Amino acid sequence: MSLVQCDAVLIERVLANLLENAGKYTPAQSPVEILVRAVDDELRCSVRDHGPGVAKGLEEVIFEKFTRGHAESATPGVGLGLAICRAIVEAHRGRIWIEPTHPQGATFTFSLPLGTPPAMDMAEEVPGIPSPPKS
Ligand SMILES: Nc1ncnc2c1ncn2[C@@H]1O[C@H](COP(=O)(O)OP(=O)(O)OP(=O)(O)O)[C@@H](O)[C@H]1O
Ligand SMILES: [Mg+2]
Structure with a gap:
């Protein structure tokens, strides 16, 4: 059984920010797992x-406050979502990082001890x- 101790509201925020980005920066109908x-x-x-x-x-700078990609000016956002994710995850002694999805896309992973x-x-x-019978 895998158990983690976490602030459920904050970890939900991490997941919500990542899902919001996946929704904002990928074409409609494109799957998200x-x-x-x-x-x-x-x-x-x-x-x-x-x-x-x-x-x-850009894999590291996107986690900094107020940092956005070059092509995002038309998409609403201030560049805080991933910085908030990193702050929350690190407060739980975890890590968060990005890797490319093969053949195309982004995979954001966070860990919790x-x-x-x-x-x-x-x-x-x-x-x-009732207690089990004593043998
Ligand atoms: N799933 C993704 N695919 C492609 N680019 C992404 C993805 N998620 C984040 N990015 C890039 O990382 C940048 C920073 O993301 P972040 O969530 O911190 O800010 P934002 O989405 O621009 O604004 P906010 O989250 O504050 O509304 C984005 O502007 C975008 O360039
Ligand atoms: Mg965002």
């Missing part, structure tokens, strides 16, 4: 699109539930 998997000691969540992608060399699931003591008495 959300992938979640556990890798080593972290949970990774990706938003993968098949739009124009982000130009080489995996928590340790609470230990369950099967012998513990739970009010209202």
